[in-house]
Amino acid sequence: MIGADANGSGADSNAIAATSAGFDNPVLQSQAMYRNLLSAMAQPGRIISCDLSLEVPLPLWPTTAAAALTLLDFDTPLWLDPVAATVLPLSDYLRFHCGCPLVQASGNAAFAIISDPAELPPLNVFAAGTDEYPDRSATLLIQVERLDDSRGVILRGPGIESKQCFQAKGLPSGFWQQVQENHSGFPQGVDMIFCAQDRIAALPRSTQVEV
Amino acid sequence: MTQAAQNAGMQVDQSDVTGEAKAGPDPHYNFAYLDEQTKRMIRRAILKGVAIPGYQVPFASREMPMPYGWGTGGVQVTASIIGPDDVLKVIDQGADDTTNAVSIRQFFVRTTDVETTTHTEEASIIQTRHRIPEQNLSEDQILVYQVPIPEPLRFLEPRESETRKMHALGEYGLMHVKLYEDIATHGHIATTYAYPVKVNGHYIMDPSPTPKFDNPKMHRMPALQLFGAGREKRIYAIPPHTAVYSLDFEDHPFEVQQWEQSCEICGAGDTFLDEVVTDDQGGRMFVCSDSDHCNRHQEAAE
Numbered sequence: 001m002i003g004a005d006a007n008g009s010g011a012d013s014n015a016i017a018a019t020s021a022g023f024d025n026p027v028l029q030s031q032a033m034y035r036n037l038l039s040a041m042a043q044p045g046r047i048i049s050c051d052l053s054l055e056v057p058l059p060l061w062p063t064t065a066a067a068a069l070t071l072l073d074f075d076t077p078l079w080l081d082p083v084a085a086t087v088l089p090l091s092d093y094l095r096f097h098c099g100c101p102l103v104q105a106s107g108n109a110a111f112a113i114i115s116d117p118a119e120l121p122p123l124n125v126f127a128a129g130t131d132e133y134p135d136r137s138a139t140l141l142i143q144v145e146r147l148d149d150s151r152g153v154i155l156r157g158p159g160i161e162s163k164q165c166f167q168a169k170g171l172p173s174g175f176w177q178q179v180q181e182n183h184s185g186f187p188q189g190v191d192m193i194f195c196a197q198d199r200i201a202a203l204p205r206s207t208q209v210e211v
Numbered sequence: 212m213t214q215a216a217q218n219a220g221m222q223v224d225q226s227d228v229t230g231e232a233k234a235g236p237d238p239h240y241n242f243a244y245l246d247e248q249t250k251r252m253i254r255r256a257i258l259k260g261v262a263i264p265g266y267q268v269p270f271a272s273r274e275m276p277m278p279y280g281w282g283t284g285g286v287q288v289t290a291s292i293i294g295p296d297d298v299l300k301v302i303d304q305g306a307d308d309t310t311n312a313v314s315i316r317q318f319f320v321r322t323t324d325v326e327t328t329t330h331t332e333e334a335s336i337i338q339t340r341h342r343i344p345e346q347n348l349s350e351d352q353i354l355v356y357q358v359p360i361p362e363p364l365r366f367l368e369p370r371e372s373e374t375r376k377m378h379a380l381g382e383y384g385l386m387h388v389k390l391y392e393d394i395a396t397h398g399h400i401a402t403t404y405a406y407p408v409k410v411n412g413h414y415i416m417d418p419s420p421t422p423k424f425d426n427p428k429m430h431r432m433p434a435l436q437l438f439g440a441g442r443e444k445r446i447y448a449i450p451p452h453t454a455v456y457s458l459d460f461e462d463h464p465f466e467v468q469q470w471e472q473s474c475e476i477c478g479a480g481d482t483f484l485d486e487v488v489t490d491d492q493g494g495r496m497f498v499c500s501d502s503d504h505c506n507r508h509q510e511a512a513e
Contacts (some may be wrong), residue, residue: 013352027242031294032343034254038292041261042435042450043350073251110255134261135268158264159450161433182361187413191262204262206411206450 016099019089020055022069022097030070040193040202045155047147047201057089061113064141065093070110071139077111077127079109079138081119085086087100090115106138114142117170123178126190134187137205138161144168147196154210166201168194175211182206222388226405236324243290249273253446257437260448262499265410266378267361272444282315283441285357289338292353292437293319299328300334305342305483305500312340327434329503341404343425345482345504348434349453356419359438359446363407363417383415386458394463403468409456410449418455424467424483472497477508 003187023029033050033072052125056065072078078100084090091102104110106125113118120142131135153176182189182205187206221247235244247504256270275283293299299319307329315338316327325467326383338355348354364374367385377383386407391409393401406423411415419431419438427451429436429449437447449455459465473480475496482504486499499505 027247028295030247030250031242031292035294037258038254038261038435041258042448071251071255073248076255132375134266135256135261137259139255139258158453159261161431161452168375186261191258194404195464197226206262206264 011169015033019092019096020057023054023066026069028132029066033070035064036200037070037193037202040200041159041191041204042047042106043164044157044162044203044207045149045160047149048150049198049199052198056137057087057088057093058089058095059084059143060093060113061143061195061197061199063200064115064143066198067141067193067195068094068100068111068113069097072100074099074101076110077101077103077108079103079106079112081114081116083119084113096188109138112140114140117144117168117175118172119143120172120175123182123190126184128182128188129191131188136188137188140190141195142168142190142192143195144170147194147199147201149201156210157207157208159204160207164205168196168201176209179203179209180211218395220435237321237371240322241364241376242295242323243293243319244271244276245290249287250291253287256446257288257291260356260437260446261435261450262412264453265414265416265447267440267445267447270446272441275394277314277318279442280339280359281311282323282325282357282441285338285340285441286315286318286354286439287441288437288439288446289319289355290322292355292455293323293336294323295323297335298328298333300328300331300337300503301339302342302344302501302503304485305344305504306502307465308502329506331503341420341422342483342500343421346499346507347428348491350433350499352434354359354432356421356436356438357376358417358419358438358445359442361417361419361438361440361443362446363405363415368458379416381413383409386415387392387460388456389461393456400459400463400465401510406465407458411453412456415458416447416449422483423457423466424463426455426457427467428467431455470497472506474499476507477505478512479508481507 036048038052050063052062052066054062126138142205146169148167154167155166192203194201222364256268260268261348301316303309306443336353341359362374369373404422405420407415408418431452433451438447457465470484476498482499485500488495
């Protein structure tokens with residue numbers, strides 16, 4: 001169907017022509033990106049460099065796009081922050097490459113993309129799972145301008161040998177208190193992946209934060 | 212377990228299943244066999260497992276071209292994480308040359324063309340059935356366990372709805388009763404394998420049927436540990452450096468197995484030993500279960 005549309009004429013072909021390409025090699029590039037995501041999640045606060053050459057629609061960044069291409073499909077309802085949701089090329093890109101349903105209600109989302117940390121709603125608007133099924137919880141992909149693991153808050157917990165410093169630029173005030181509340185609800189909670197231009201870091205619910 | 216058998220295992224390791232010169236993975240299959248949607252589903256489950264250490268994440272386990280009980284869970288986990296740059300080691304009861312290890316290694320050679328090794332420190336992914344290598348693992352390695360029954364409470368409470376509630380409430384008294392009954396019957400905790408552990412002070416977890424000798428290695432292990440149960444459709448994980456506590460009592464602390472013998476091949480006195488029957492006259496010998504470690508120890512001695 002998609003091929004037929006692209007070869008046809010009219011508005012549809014323009015829309016598809018405007019959509020940026022995904023991975024050149026979806027199998028191996030998504031595997032490589034997944035290992036970055038797995039390393040990040042297994043070692044909270046550690047900054048993982050991602051070697052990517054992706055052209056993506058703004059305000060999406062290559063790391064966020066690669067994470068979406070790696071993890072999202074028709075099984076994963078996606079929530080976009082209000083600013084990103086109005087950018088047609090962005091939602092077209094995600095719909096075309098991932099085939100994921102876009103949802104308005106943040107509580108129904110398995111994944112959320114927050115293109116600007118200023119747009120980050122309170123963490124408790126997202127699904128935190130239940131005590132019996134804590135895995136039925138949201139994973140947030142939060143775009144930040146800069147990640148720093150040499151200062152900032154102190155992280156402890158699974159995946160961290162003793163302690164790990166962590167800072168991400170532009171997070172809203174009160175964010176770290178929300179992260180502490182998110183951790184105190186363990187095993188319920190949301191998990192976060194911070195995406196900078198070419199680096200990522202993760203903050204699962206299991207991590208304790210000392211501000 | 213003999214030197215000859217181990218050499219044979221290493222020869223199998225280097226040959227292709229088709230016997231032809233290798234030119235990349237078998238083009239009849241997707242890389243690592245699984246289709247991409249299945250990999251994404253498993254990858255998401257693994258991420259949640261890592262975020263909730265010790266919690267069993269349900270996943271849509273696929274039929275694999277091998278029977279349940281042959282490591283279909285571990286194979287699906289490995290297939291979802293492995294890439295062309297990985298170096299794979301597969302062990303079955305510690306040995307690289309046993310049937311299960313050889314067939315799984317060949318499966319991945321055929322479907323991914325990755326480099327394989329028997330040397331623990333060279334591997335980036337180690338898939339294991341029922342042992343943890345004797346050598347310490349590093350942060351750059353991932354240990355994938357094949358798990359038959361992921362639920363530690365299953366033989367105490369058969370209903371999934373109940374065990375799930377017990378995990379949710381942290382209601383683990385039954386497990387302590389089971390260990391106590393061991394003491395009442397045998398005078399000590401007689402559980403020797405699949406010895407229950409508490410992960411990060413929260414979930415009680417089945418470490419798969421590894422001997423309890425291996426439990427202390429799980430505690431604050433620098434490598435990421437992933438567990439896959441194919442038939443039971445569960446994935447769980449222990450992130451690096453995570454506290455893993457083997458359940459015990461103040462007056463009956465956790466202890467690992469000890470042997471009066473040393474390994475008869477390499478002489479090691481600090482490894483997990485297999486008892487091998489050598490004839491029908493009652494002859495037997497004790498040898499290391501970890502074949503790579505045993506080889507290294509012999510080489511070092513020579």
